[in-house]
Amino acid sequence: MSLFEISENVKLAREYALLGNYSSAAVCYQGVLEQIKKYLFSVRDTALQQKWQQVWQEINEENKNVRDIMTTLESFQLDTAPSKPTNVNQDNDIWPVQVERRSSPCPVRRAPAPYKDNKQHNKRLSAGPRAQHHQPPRGPNGDRPKAPKGKEKKDNASKNKSDVSETEVKRFDRAGEDKDLVDTLERDIISQNPNVKWDDIADLEDAKKLLKEAVVLPMWMPEFFKGIRRPWKGVLMVGPPGTGKTLLAKAVATECRTTFFNVSSSTLTSKYRGESEKLVRLLFEMARFYAPTTIFIDEIDSICSRRGTSEEHEASRRVKAELLVQMDGVGGSMEYDPAKMVMVLAATNFPWDIDEALRRRLEKRIYIPLPSAKGRVDLLKINLKELEIANDVNMDKIAEQMEGYSGADITNVCRDASLMAMRRRIEGLTPEEIRNISRDEMHMPTTMEDFEAALRKVSKSVSAIDLEKYEKWIAEFGSC
Incomplete structure (x- = not known):
């Protein structure tokens, strides 16, 4: 028995338990426990043996829980189910309860059919014992008592279904x-x-x-x-x-x-x-x-x-x-x-x-033109809002030096300036020393000198000739 089959049989046992088919679940659980015992004999690694023993204990605990539920349901059946038909009055009708028994072998798990297409699930789903449906006895006037309010339940179910459908996001569907x-x-x-x-x-x-x-x-x-x-x-x-x-x-x-x-x-x-x-x-x-x-x-x-x-x-x-x-x-x-x-x-x-x-x-x-002087200052503030800035940084002076820069160019300048302090800190260090640097040591503000160094490295990307072409086209075809 392979590990894949053990895993699939565990899933099958849990499905049987969730569907209320406790007898089949118990059979599957018992088979899985025996498979794990046999597998343990072939394992030589001690650590791996301990892990599999822990898995065996957890599955054995699930098996005990299933058997406890079966015992409880059987006792409930013995206590409530009458041995002979009982005459009851019209106020207190007794409905006998019988636990449905299912027995099935524990085969290797097969791929289950989709839930919405598997009509047998409607017969198997149950959270506990299923009641046998008998018609209640007639009353003194010959009329049977009214059935449970199944119509109200259907109305509530349809209402809940409509509520769910309203909350679902609509999706464009094109078949074929x-x-x-x-x-x-x-x-x-x-x-x-x-x-x-x-x-x-x-x-x-x-x-x-x-x-x-x-x-x-x-x-x-x-x-x-x-x-x-x-x-x-x-x-x-x-x-x-x-x-x-x-x-x-x-x-x-x-x-x-x-x-x-x-x-x-x-x-x-x-x-x-x-x-x-x-x-x-x-x-x-x-x-x-x-x-x-x-x-x-x-x-x-x-x-x-x-x-x-x-x-x-x-x-x-x-x-x-x-x-x-x-x-x-x-x-x-x-x-x-x-x-x-x-x-x-x-x-x-x-x-x-x-x-x-x-x-x-x-x-x-x-x-959409290049940013103005005020726009460049605003762009600097937006890009640097999460960065610690030294007191000597003059935003207006930096913006003045970036005349002709686009918004993307200004972002590149800010990114490059923010890395300057890190570059100075790790200069000349070995890889091991770089890995041992603490976060507090790397927490250094960006200075005016860093921005000036970044401006020397990052140039503007738009030429004056291109700007003239844009302005000429807008003057002829623009509608702003």
């Missing part, structure tokens, strides 16, 4: 061959709460104001945003990399409490013919199902670049066409329902590469 694609989308891109607040984003007050007007206010004031004042179908955020476009989209989803779809080109791309278009269609179907929804398409220029170029592939053109069709159907109605809202947010670092038709559907186009 599309089910795998749906599972992929749900696993990769759905986030019920990104948990990014407006205060987590420094500066960008104009962008926040426009996003609140385009997305948040229609959720709060649905009666106002109707007809010609209906909310925008899509918003495009344009700007250099590292300026906070993705954080703004997550803040919108958090503020609106919508389901957040974070989409990239790899999510909607498949090597099989026709599946990329199907993924785009399923994405928008799921968005309408989970509405209100925010779909954030990052680096949208990689999905929907200009059509008609010599480098364009036929499959890429079909994906773009499907994306344009789906976006055109998101907000076509003049009536606005906040419970069915699907807002498309898109971000790109190359707005000049986007297709003209997509640019038309993204009705609001916002520029």
Whole structure:
């Protein structure tokens, strides 16, 4: 008998005990105890023998508990079950109780059928003795007493079932061959709460104001945003990399409490013919199902670049066409329902590469610039709020030296400065000495010298030529 079979038979014995089939459980437990005894003879390691003896004792204790329950039920049967039919009055009906006996061998455990499909479980489930159902005797007037209130029990059960179903999270179900694609989308891109607040984003007050007007206010004031004042179908955020476009989209989803779809080109791309278009269609179907929804398409220029170029592939053109069709159907109605809202947010670092038709559907186009002097100070405070700072650190001076840095660049400077004290402490030490350093010794504040050293190592990532291109495009196509 292998260890796997011993384990499976223990599980089977416990299942029998939980289902009230105590006689079968006792047989299985006894068989398992004998198997462990035989296995102990083949074990030579003393420590392993002690562990198996402890396992034998625990299983033997479970076996004793099962046998105690059987003894109790048998005594209960002898005390309550009458030997002969008894005439009872109409006020006190005696219902004889009989314990059902089951005997079955202890085979090697087989995989049980799913609970919902195993109809035999209804006959086996019991927390104790099962009563035999006899009709009660007739009363003096010839009428039988009323049966127990089974209807009320059924009503309560159906009520509890409805309560449970109300609390369950709805799930988009697509049977057939599309089910795998749906599972992929749900696993990769759905986030019920990104948990990014407006205060987590420094500066960008104009962008926040426009996003609140385009997305948040229609959720709060649905009666106002109707007809010609209906909310925008899509918003495009344009700007250099590292300026906070993705954080703004997550803040919108958090503020609106919508389901957040974070989409990239790899999510909607498949090597099989026709599946990329199907993924785009399923994405928008799921968005309408989970509405209100925010779909954030990052680096949208990689999905929907200009059509008609010599480098364009036929499959890429079909994906773009499907994306344009789906976006055109998101907000076509003049009536606005906040419970069915699907807002498309898109971000790109190359707005000049986007297709003209997509640019038309993204009705609001916002520029996300580099942080201002005040924004750089706020970013420093946000990044350093969990770090101990020395008294000589001057935030304004550091922010002044970081002119032209993006938000991601400022975060890199703060991260590098926070590591400077650790680098000084472990310099010249051996690996063993580094491992023996206590936490108190590593608790050192970050100084102004650390920030200056970090600024010398971390340079800005956005050039002046790129900034001119962004400003020129926004001046021509922007709608902020």
